[in-house]
Structure formats: C-alpha cells, structure tokens
Amino acid sequence: MSKEANQPDPDWIVALDKPPRDRTRNDLYVIFLRLQKLEAFTNLPSSLFLQICQCAFYEALDEEVVLFRQGDHGCNWYFVLSGKLECTTTEIKNRKKTFHCKVLSGGANLGQCLLDHRAHSVTVVTKEWCELLRIEKRDLTRLWEVNRPGLEKLLSFRSAEVLQNNGPHAIWKKSQDRQKLNVSDQRSRSPSPQRKSPTAWKPSEKKRLSPSPSIKMSIKKLHHAGFVLRTLILDRSPSLIRDHKVGSRTYRRCMVGSEMVDWILQQSPPSIIKCRLHVVGMWQALLEENALSHVGRELPFADNHQLYRFQEDHLGLESQPNPVEVQRAEEDWIDTLNFLTKICSDALMRLILKKPPHDRDVEELEIIYEELLHIKALAHLSTMVKRELAKVLIIETIEKEGTTRESRMRELPNAAWFSKALYVKLTYNAKKEDRDPLLIDDNWGCHLSVTFCTASSIVFGDEVAIKALRVKENVLFHQGDEGYSWYIILRGSVNVIKYGQGVVCVLNEGDDFGKLALVNDAPRAATIVVREENCQFLRVDKQDFNRILKNVEANTVRLKEHGKDVLVLQTVFLNKRTSSPTGNSTVQSTSKTSVNADEDFVIAKKKKVASFVDFWNVVANSSFSESGSVRDFLETLTLDAQEDTRTNPELQESLTKIQRLVEKLRRDEEYKQIHTWEVQKQGLSEFRRPSSDATGSKQRIPIRIHDDAIFRVFCADHTYTTLRTSVTTSVKQIINSVSEKMCLGGHDLVLCEVKSCGERVTFRSDDICITSRLSCNGQIFISPREHLDALTPLPSQDGPEEGTIAILETLDSREFAHQLTLYDFELFKCIHEYELIYSNFGRHNFPGCITANLDLFIRRFNEIQYWVATEILLAINMHKRVQLLKKLLKVALYCRDLQNINAFFAIMMGIGNTAVSRLAQTWEKLPAKFKRLHTELESHMDPTRNHRTYRLWVAKLSPPMIPFMPLLLKDLTFIHDGNKNYFDGLVNFEKMHLIASSIRLMKFSRSEPYSPDSGALVKNIQEIKQYVRNLHVIDNQKLLNQLSNRLEPPKTI
Structure with a gap:
C-alpha cells in the first residue's frame, strides 16, 4: 500500500509512464526538473541527463516485494528515489545460511552487473513502500557505449555493486579491515602509504589505461615472430648470432643490423618482400616490443653495423632450438613474414617520424606522404600541403606502464567525493610555504598526492584542509591553455572534456584536434585526456603550422579578367609512378602574379592546340571518335588550320597532325x-x-x-x-x-x-x-x-537447385584462378575511364553516354560472391563442404598471387556470407592449416583507417592487376559528395585532381598486358574456361539463409 507522504508530483510520473517515443519536449522538461533535485544527477553531462529522461521508467513497489534474487540475470538497472530495500546473500555451500548485507535507501543504485553480463550476487527485497527509477538493459548498454565517463559517475554514486564482488565472507572481511584501519587512524595521524586493505577495491586500478585487445594480440604475435626468426636463424645460419668485440668490450650472441636485413631478403620469397626498407620496418616493430634489443639501448633500428640481440639472448637464455621447435617455426615462417609485412609500414613510419625533420631523406619523406594519404583528417588537404606536413610531423606517444602527464595546479570544487574514499574540503591559505608532498591513503586504496601544505594543516578523518591537489592524469592539454600544437590521432582515442559539461565527445583514429586554437590564436577550448595505452599522435608545432598556411597562399596563382578571379592555379606534385604523360610543354608562371585577358596565353598558340587535340585522342580513345561534337570541332579546326598555314608555313606540321587524326576517324566510322x-x-x-x-x-x-x-x-x-x-x-x-x-x-x-x-x-x-x-x-x-x-x-x-561440386573437384585450383583472372581482365579492359565519371556524376548528366561495361564488371563481382555461397550451401554432405571450402580458399590465394584483387575480395566475401559463416560444424572440421590461411587472407580485407591495409598492398603491386572496383567507386563518390564543383564561381580543380588520381589507378593497373603462365599439364582447360564464364548463382539472401538452416539447424534455448 502506498503512502500519501511519499506520493510524488503526478506530472513527472505521468511523463515517465509514457512510452519513450511518445514523450514530448514538455514531458522531458518535467522529468528533468524532478531528477535534477537529486544529488546523484547534479553533475551529469546534459546530453546524458536528457537521454536518461528519455528512456527511464517509474516503478512504485509495496513492502516485501522481491526486486531480484541471487543468481538471477538482470534485465533492469534501478535507482532508488525513496524507501528502503534490504540486500541479503546466501552462502553457496550452505543454502540455509543467509547473510544480511546492507539496507539501501534513497539515492542508491543497483544493477551494474548488467554491463558485464554477471548474475546478481545478492537478493534485494523492499522493506517499505519504494519508488524506483528503472532503465532497461538495452538502454543502459547504449548509454554506456555513448557516454561511459558520465555514466560511471552515476553508477558509482552510492552503488550496491561493491557488495556483489566476493560474497559474504569478503564483505565481512572488508568490514573487519575497515574497523582495524579506523583504530589505527585514531592512534596515528600519519598513515603509511603501504597500508592497504587486501580485498579493497582500488579506483586507481579501475581507471588504469589498458591497451585494446587488438594491440594485445599484435604484441603476442610479435613475440612469437621473434621466436620464429631466432629459431630459423639458429637452424639455417647459426653464424649470424655470434660474439662481437667493440673496443675493449665483448658483446655476446649479437647480430649486425645489415646482416639481419640481408638474411630476411635471402630467405623470404620475392613476392612478399619488396625492398630493404620494409625489412628495416619489420625489425623495428620487433625492437619496439622488446622481442629484440639494441646492446646500447638505442631504440631505432639501423641498417648498418649496429648490434642487436633477441630477448632470449639478452636475458642469458642461450638455448638451442630442438627439432620440434624448428618444425613449428618452419610451419609458421610464411605466416610470420605476412604478419611482419602488414605492420612494417607503421613501424617504419614511427621510425622515420622519430628522426629530426632535417635528417629525413627524400625516400623517407615519400613514405610519410604515402601514409598521410590514408588519414581521414588530412583527406581534404591538397597534395602540396601533405608534402609540407611530411617534412615537419613529429610522433608523440603516451607510453604504456602508466606513463602520465601531470595536470597543472588548479583548485578543485569546495567539496568532492572521491569514490568511497575521503571527504575532502579544500581551503586556500597563502601563508603555507611548506612544499613537502604527503600521500593520503584511505581504507579503499584511493591515493591523493598533496602539495603546498604543512603537516599541521592535514586533518585525517572526514575533512582535509589543503590548498590544491596535483592529480595525475593522461592529459595532453587543458581547457584555457595556450595552443602550441595541432594533433592527429594515429592510434588510440581521446576524451574531449569541457568544464561543466563533462565528456562532450570521443575522438578516434584518424581524427584531429587542437587546430582551432592555432588558427584563431585563442586558448584551448577543451581538455584532451587519452583513453587507452599506447596512444600515438602526429604533432605539428605552431610555427610550422603557420608557415605551411603561408606557403599555400604563396604557391597560388590567380588569373584575373576585368578585375575578377577567373582561374586559381596551385602547384601540384603528381605521383610519378602512376601519372600519365604531360606532353612536351609545361606552363610556368610566377607566384602571386596576375595575367590579364589581353595577354597571350600559351595554350592559345596554334601549335599547342594541335598537340592538345592529339593528346586528347590518346587519352579519350573510343569516346573521342564516337562523339559527334568532337568530329564537328575537328572539321572546323582543320579549316582554320589550313587558312593559318597559308600565312604561317611553320604551322604545316600541326596541320598534318590534325589531318591525320581526321582521316583516322573517317576510316573508323566507315568500317564501324x-x-x-x-x-x-x-x-x-x-x-x-x-x-x-x-x-x-x-x-x-x-x-x-x-x-x-x-x-x-x-x-x-x-x-x-x-x-x-x-x-x-x-x-x-x-x-x-x-x-x-x-x-x-x-x-x-x-x-x-x-x-x-x-x-x-x-x-x-x-x-x-x-x-x-x-x-x-x-x-x-x-x-x-x-x-x-x-x-x-x-x-x-x-537459381540452381543442385551444386556443381562434382565438377569443381575435377578442376585444378591454380588453373581455375588463372582462367577466372583472364576473363575478369577481359571485362576490366572493356571499361572506359569515362564510365567512372558518368557513374559518379550521374548518368542523366551525360545524355547518350553509357556505363554498360562498368555495370557488367560490378555485376561480375556480385556473381562470384554469390557463386561461392551458393556452391557451399548446395553441398549436402559435410565432408564435401569442407573440401569445397578448402578449394575456394586455395582459389582465393591464387587470385591474390595473380593480383586479381577484385575476385579475391569477392571470394572472401562469399565465404564470409552470414549463411556460410554460421555453419559452425563445418568450420570446426576445417584443418588448422586452412583456418590460418583464412585468417591471413581476411587480414587483407581490414576496413580500418579507410582500408589502409588494402591501399598499402596495392601501392606495392605492379601492373597488370585488377583493383577492388567497389572501393574505387566508393572513393570517387566520397570525393564527389564531399567537395563542391565550384568555389566562388571558379572550378574546383582540387576536386578534379582527386578524381583524376583515382581514375589514374585504373589506367595504371592495365598498362601492361595480362598473360600469366597457364598450367601446361592441365588437360581440361576448355572445361574450366566454360565454367568460369557461366556461373549459376542464388542471389536471394533469404533463400541462402534457409539452405544454411537446413544444413545446420539453429540451436534452440
């Protein structure tokens, strides 16, 4: 029965009883006014507060109602508005023995175990009529993911979760420890920093930064790679590890840096290792994670006479590998090389960025520039700016093992509650001159470093009178500080914190911050705190930042007509590897000059026009001859050239070029x-x-x-x-x-x-x-x-009702990939570069132009993808499915080696189809060797950092190759949608350069003919050729899921 005294305002109850989607702005305001009176909600960020108002519900429970029982998996989190609840727990070994834990009253919260999927360790029963605020599990999880720091404050406020960790005995022991500590506190006013409760919960450990699981996995793989390399070196080239005498000192079991690079180049396949610089990056990655060490403790790896040791030799464990270890290393050799190849670019970039900017050579600057192309925050910058940034960027790392930055001295609020620790009241006393630091340690393990105070000013118990606290944090800079640098997140993430608002957002890899303070010469607008270990940042100092902005303006040429800008030219450095020829002449102009309309422009010269038309024909190819407007233009140009030749005989050569081109077009039209x-x-x-x-x-x-x-x-x-x-x-x-x-x-x-x-x-x-x-x-x-x-x-x-596994079993995997690649390259060569532009800018903007060849190539990608899933799911026998999965992985591997990246991605995405990936029993039967192969092949498809793994892979390939076409189209769409065609009435040439750069990759990929060696011993080549050109597929995902469920029915709970 409810109590009249506890009847709350009915307006906010009515608002909380509505479904969240039906709550109006006025409802949220009414709920907000009621909850802001509660102490736990006073310091919450406004965004989190409003989300709680949106998803919370009101509950009113009578006396002796069980909220949840010990061992139950909860569905809701509760906040006690009023009333009392009793927490009890039952000993697991003796169900009859029940312990009384605590009585919860208004302001307490319970149910945090939802976040880590634990069962409740206590039973909670209402002792009187209670009012609760309830949030469902899915909403609490969503709030935790979006605003974790703010929600942590609410969940830690008078939380019952501490009682749910170790059962009744731990609770009793904590209470005993607390009593003992209180007694000792009464005896002495200077507690020892080392005195801690053995079972105490430690906020410092909870807040400790930890590396992400992917980083932990990479560290583990790096140490395994060190084991593989050391084992194979001792087995194949034992003389490489030997004693070296430098001066009067002898270094035992060392290796010379240049010999280490030579050994990997000799032992690895040429298809994996491209140059010495990549090998340097491999050794640098091992050096950074202590799998390798320099005898003189110098961090960077050098391809010279420097001496290095493996970790085992450094620790004095001079053990020789046994035959089992050698065999294991031989099996993992290729996988280790592929893994090191994948991470060597990052390590090499860190190695270069640690050098002073003036020590970086041209090749190193090119490596940095290539890496900058894959960073999201720099995507909008011009080529020139990126190259300038490559010269001045410096890497800054927040190291692991608790490396921190101390926050500046600042006064905290008058009252602060440090998570079950001490109640601290801060006062200011300018006369205190004793600067001896003291450490306050409470029974819950919370540590506060106190400075600028005397021993007599410290009062232990509930209140401490001090001037300020120096709190150790992982802070890059504070709100209000002067801006000295611009930061780009290379690895990790940071919290953006504003005074009075808490964490306003989280920045991740590829984001940047700190630029606004440099541009406006204003104080920092927020505080930046790192969220995890091994965060890495690219830093540009203020002086370099301002200089680069000035250089951008200095390298800009503005062409004016009637006092207005009609063309803005900017110096652009093209990638020499993939750029098209630029003709025999270039346009040279002086910076910050204006060219008037009455001055002769070099492109208007008659010879240049003829050369331009000839080059236009080479680039446009068939689209040039098929355009009616182009033919009309050539006829007019021929007549004008003939007339000019009469007065200027030196133009005869240009006229001959044009006439030859016109004659060719006429022949093509005649024999069309x-x-x-x-x-x-x-x-x-x-x-x-x-x-x-x-x-x-x-x-x-x-x-x-x-x-x-x-x-x-x-x-x-x-x-x-x-x-x-x-x-x-x-x-x-x-x-x-x-x-x-x-x-x-x-x-x-x-x-x-x-x-x-x-x-x-x-x-x-x-x-x-x-x-x-x-x-x-x-x-x-x-x-x-x-x-x-x-x-x-x-x-x-x-689609088909029966698979073709009987045919596939007879086909050679290498030849199958070869014929698949030949046909795909035929389709790829048929695509005209203009079709990418038609598709990107919109087909309706180019009347009479078609994108048929591009459409068929994209359709081919989908066809291969669905064909893989179709064949696997139509194989009824599990043994046959496993054999087919092995064969498809081998075909994908051969496609990768043949540089048919489009088909490689299609096959891997077909294997990754949800209807295939859910076949747990089939995947369990797959041998470990093919599971490792699948993991290796999947690593090329890593989409993080704008598909950086794929882009670095493609950058190392030589033509001919078939790129991943869907990603190329996605890049073009991103460039088109993210950049305007015109700025202030002027054509945005920067956008056109970006589009041309993407299309240039396609032109470069097929600049060489595709003619890999075919299997001479394969007899059924014609059968394979017919098969790859006539694939039968099921492209209905619903039907594929049904087939999958028939093969392995879903488990019912």
Whole structure:
C-alpha cells in the first residue's frame, strides 16, 4: 500500500509512464526538473541527463516485494528515489545460511552487473513502500557505449555493486579491515602509504589505461615472430648470432643490423618482400616490443653495423632450438613474414617520424606522404600541403606502464567525493610555504598526492584542509591553455572534456584536434585526456603550422579578367609512378602574379592546340571518335588550320597532325561494325549464330553506343516478348515498342526490374542501357503503375537447385584462378575511364553516354560472391563442404598471387556470407592449416583507417592487376559528395585532381598486358574456361539463409 507522504508530483510520473517515443519536449522538461533535485544527477553531462529522461521508467513497489534474487540475470538497472530495500546473500555451500548485507535507501543504485553480463550476487527485497527509477538493459548498454565517463559517475554514486564482488565472507572481511584501519587512524595521524586493505577495491586500478585487445594480440604475435626468426636463424645460419668485440668490450650472441636485413631478403620469397626498407620496418616493430634489443639501448633500428640481440639472448637464455621447435617455426615462417609485412609500414613510419625533420631523406619523406594519404583528417588537404606536413610531423606517444602527464595546479570544487574514499574540503591559505608532498591513503586504496601544505594543516578523518591537489592524469592539454600544437590521432582515442559539461565527445583514429586554437590564436577550448595505452599522435608545432598556411597562399596563382578571379592555379606534385604523360610543354608562371585577358596565353598558340587535340585522342580513345561534337570541332579546326598555314608555313606540321587524326576517324566510322548483345544468365554476352565459335575463345570487346541488345520483357502472368534495340534506346521507347507488340492498353505503363527476392526497381523514362544494370538473376517486367505489387519473380530466378561440386573437384585450383583472372581482365579492359565519371556524376548528366561495361564488371563481382555461397550451401554432405571450402580458399590465394584483387575480395566475401559463416560444424572440421590461411587472407580485407591495409598492398603491386572496383567507386563518390564543383564561381580543380588520381589507378593497373603462365599439364582447360564464364548463382539472401538452416539447424534455448 502506498503512502500519501511519499506520493510524488503526478506530472513527472505521468511523463515517465509514457512510452519513450511518445514523450514530448514538455514531458522531458518535467522529468528533468524532478531528477535534477537529486544529488546523484547534479553533475551529469546534459546530453546524458536528457537521454536518461528519455528512456527511464517509474516503478512504485509495496513492502516485501522481491526486486531480484541471487543468481538471477538482470534485465533492469534501478535507482532508488525513496524507501528502503534490504540486500541479503546466501552462502553457496550452505543454502540455509543467509547473510544480511546492507539496507539501501534513497539515492542508491543497483544493477551494474548488467554491463558485464554477471548474475546478481545478492537478493534485494523492499522493506517499505519504494519508488524506483528503472532503465532497461538495452538502454543502459547504449548509454554506456555513448557516454561511459558520465555514466560511471552515476553508477558509482552510492552503488550496491561493491557488495556483489566476493560474497559474504569478503564483505565481512572488508568490514573487519575497515574497523582495524579506523583504530589505527585514531592512534596515528600519519598513515603509511603501504597500508592497504587486501580485498579493497582500488579506483586507481579501475581507471588504469589498458591497451585494446587488438594491440594485445599484435604484441603476442610479435613475440612469437621473434621466436620464429631466432629459431630459423639458429637452424639455417647459426653464424649470424655470434660474439662481437667493440673496443675493449665483448658483446655476446649479437647480430649486425645489415646482416639481419640481408638474411630476411635471402630467405623470404620475392613476392612478399619488396625492398630493404620494409625489412628495416619489420625489425623495428620487433625492437619496439622488446622481442629484440639494441646492446646500447638505442631504440631505432639501423641498417648498418649496429648490434642487436633477441630477448632470449639478452636475458642469458642461450638455448638451442630442438627439432620440434624448428618444425613449428618452419610451419609458421610464411605466416610470420605476412604478419611482419602488414605492420612494417607503421613501424617504419614511427621510425622515420622519430628522426629530426632535417635528417629525413627524400625516400623517407615519400613514405610519410604515402601514409598521410590514408588519414581521414588530412583527406581534404591538397597534395602540396601533405608534402609540407611530411617534412615537419613529429610522433608523440603516451607510453604504456602508466606513463602520465601531470595536470597543472588548479583548485578543485569546495567539496568532492572521491569514490568511497575521503571527504575532502579544500581551503586556500597563502601563508603555507611548506612544499613537502604527503600521500593520503584511505581504507579503499584511493591515493591523493598533496602539495603546498604543512603537516599541521592535514586533518585525517572526514575533512582535509589543503590548498590544491596535483592529480595525475593522461592529459595532453587543458581547457584555457595556450595552443602550441595541432594533433592527429594515429592510434588510440581521446576524451574531449569541457568544464561543466563533462565528456562532450570521443575522438578516434584518424581524427584531429587542437587546430582551432592555432588558427584563431585563442586558448584551448577543451581538455584532451587519452583513453587507452599506447596512444600515438602526429604533432605539428605552431610555427610550422603557420608557415605551411603561408606557403599555400604563396604557391597560388590567380588569373584575373576585368578585375575578377577567373582561374586559381596551385602547384601540384603528381605521383610519378602512376601519372600519365604531360606532353612536351609545361606552363610556368610566377607566384602571386596576375595575367590579364589581353595577354597571350600559351595554350592559345596554334601549335599547342594541335598537340592538345592529339593528346586528347590518346587519352579519350573510343569516346573521342564516337562523339559527334568532337568530329564537328575537328572539321572546323582543320579549316582554320589550313587558312593559318597559308600565312604561317611553320604551322604545316600541326596541320598534318590534325589531318591525320581526321582521316583516322573517317576510316573508323566507315568500317564501324555493329555488335549485338544478348541478355543471358551471366549478363550481356555477344550474340553469335550457332555455327560461330561457341567456345568463348574469342576476346571480349567493349559495348559501344551504336551496338544492339536482345532481351526479354515479361508481363505479370510471366508471358514475354523479345526485343532487339540499340543500347541507347530509352525506357520510354522500349515501353512503346512492347505496348505495341503485346497490345497492352493503358497509358501509365512502367518498366522495372524484378529481382529474385521479389524486390522491384523501377526505371526512369529517360534511362538508357538498362540491360547491363540488371542484378544476377534479375528480369525486366512491364506493368501498369498501380499493379506493380502483382509482379512476382520467375521460377527460374531462384537459381540452381543442385551444386556443381562434382565438377569443381575435377578442376585444378591454380588453373581455375588463372582462367577466372583472364576473363575478369577481359571485362576490366572493356571499361572506359569515362564510365567512372558518368557513374559518379550521374548518368542523366551525360545524355547518350553509357556505363554498360562498368555495370557488367560490378555485376561480375556480385556473381562470384554469390557463386561461392551458393556452391557451399548446395553441398549436402559435410565432408564435401569442407573440401569445397578448402578449394575456394586455395582459389582465393591464387587470385591474390595473380593480383586479381577484385575476385579475391569477392571470394572472401562469399565465404564470409552470414549463411556460410554460421555453419559452425563445418568450420570446426576445417584443418588448422586452412583456418590460418583464412585468417591471413581476411587480414587483407581490414576496413580500418579507410582500408589502409588494402591501399598499402596495392601501392606495392605492379601492373597488370585488377583493383577492388567497389572501393574505387566508393572513393570517387566520397570525393564527389564531399567537395563542391565550384568555389566562388571558379572550378574546383582540387576536386578534379582527386578524381583524376583515382581514375589514374585504373589506367595504371592495365598498362601492361595480362598473360600469366597457364598450367601446361592441365588437360581440361576448355572445361574450366566454360565454367568460369557461366556461373549459376542464388542471389536471394533469404533463400541462402534457409539452405544454411537446413544444413545446420539453429540451436534452440
């Protein structure tokens, strides 16, 4: 029965009783006004406070109601508004023995065990009528992830969770320890720092920074890599580890740095190690984690006469490896090399950044620049700025093992509660001159370092009169400090804290901070505190930051016309490795100069125009000859050139260039052949008569705008008609043809694609070349707009009902990857660079232009991905599934070696399909060797830091190769959406440079012909070729999940 005295304001109860989605702004305000009266909510960040108002519920419970029992897994967190609750616990060995723990009253909270999924260790029962604030588990978890520091304050306020750690005996022991400590406190006013309760909870340990699991795993792998290298060196080249005498001192069992680099280069495959610098990065990574040490304790690894030891030799453990250890090292050798190759770039960059800026050579600056390309915070900066940053960046690391920065002396609030520790009241006394530091230690293990006070001013108990505290924190800078540096997070994360607001946000890898204070020459706007060990930052000092900004302006050329800027030019350094030729002439201009319109511009010279047109033809290729406007322009240019040649005979060579080009275009137009493409299961294939070559041995040709396409259009009743139209025929024209051919009435007909899953994608009336945009099993349907819901997929769209594992078992994995790569490269070569621009800027902005070849290549990626999942899930026998999984992993490995990255990613993503990855029994049967191979291959797909692993991998490859096309399109989309086309009416050339750089990768990838050696002993090459060009797939994810559940039914609880 409720008490009238405890009846709260009904307004906020009504608001809390509403579902969260129905609460209005006024409801949240009413709840906020009620909760802010509670002490526990006074210092919460406003954002967290409002979220609690949004998701909390009100509970009113009568006397003797069990809130939860010991051993139950909770579903809610509770905050006691009023009333009393009793906590009891039962001894596990003796169920009849119950201990009374504590009585909770208003202001207490309980249920923190939800966050680490522990069961309740106490039973809680109401002793009288109580009011509670309840938050469900999912909401508490979400709040914990978003605003952990703020929520920690609330959860630690009079929490019952300390009682739930070690059972009744621990509680009794803590109380005894507390009594003993209180007695000793009465005897002496100067407690020893070493006196601690053995079972006490220690806030300092809870707040200790810890490395992330991925960092811990990398450290473990690095030490294993050191074991592998040492074992193999002692087995293969024991003379490499020997005693060295330097001066009068002898260093036992050491290695010379240059010999260490030579040994790895000799022992490793050329496909893994590219240059000595990468090997230096490998040894540096081992050196940083103490798997290797320098005899003179110098940290950087040097490729010279410096001496180094393995950790075992440094500790004096001069053991020789036994045959079992040698065999284990041999098995892990390639995996170790791949792992070290993956992390060597990071270690090498840290090694370079630790050098003084003036000691970095050109090659090292290029390495830093390549790394800066993958940092999110620098993506918007120009090439010139990034190269300038590479010269001045310095790495700053918050080391592990408790390395901290001391916060500046500052006064804390008048009253502070230090987590079950001492109640501290701070006062100021300017006359205190004794600066001897004292350490206050309480029975809960909380340590406070006290300075600027005398021993007589310390009063132990509840109150301590001191001037200030020096609190050790991992702080980079404080709010209000003067700004001296700009920081970029290379590894780890930081909290951004503002006075009175708490943690306002969390910054992670790739983010930057501290720039605003440098730009505006203002104090720091927030305090930055690191959140974990081994945080690494790139730092730019204020002087360098200001200089780079000035250089940006100094390298800018502004072209003016009638007093207005019409063109802004900026010095750009192109990557020499992938850049296209720039012709014989360059434009040189003086910085900060203005060129008037009446001055002759070098591009307007007649010779330059002719050279430009010739170069335009080389770059644009087929798009140049197919454009009607280009042909009209060439005819006009030819007439003007002929006229100019009469007065300027020196232009005869330029005229000859133009005439030769015009003649070539006329021949191409005269002998132009129209090809016909037919929509089949594998996409658009060239239509051939039965008597023609059906083996597919003929090289694929690109789809042109003048080609035709044959396809079927279905109605709702699955009847169809076959059309042959130009690929540039619009949807509106196709609808008219189908309507006339099938006698369809109505004027509101629409054309759409019906996918195998039943999804319908409607085409726009002005869309062209729709046949190349179909999904793997998609079909074209026509229907009145109001009857679109009646369209259903054809039975044939479900895909195959039986797998082809019997065929796959007979096919050689290496040759399969070879033929797969040859066909993929044919499709890749058919893509014109302009198609990426059409797709990125929008097809509708380029009338008459098609992206058919690009669409088919993207479709091929999806086809391979679904083919992998289809074949695995259609294999009924588990043994067959395991064998197929092994074969597919080997095919993926060979595709990687053949530099067919697109197919490699497709196969790995197919293996990672949720319907395949959930087959736990199948994966358990996979041998350990292939599990390691799967882990190794998956490491290339790491999406962190903007797919940095993939980008560094591709940067080391030479043509020919097939890049990961979806990521290339994603980069172009990011550049297009994140940058304006115009700034103040001027073309944004920086955006155009970024787009050109991405497209240049595609041009570079196919700059060499693809002709890897085929397996000479493979007899069924033709069968493999036919198979890879005609893959049958199930692209309905729902159907794939059903097949997966049939193979291994989900476990029921």
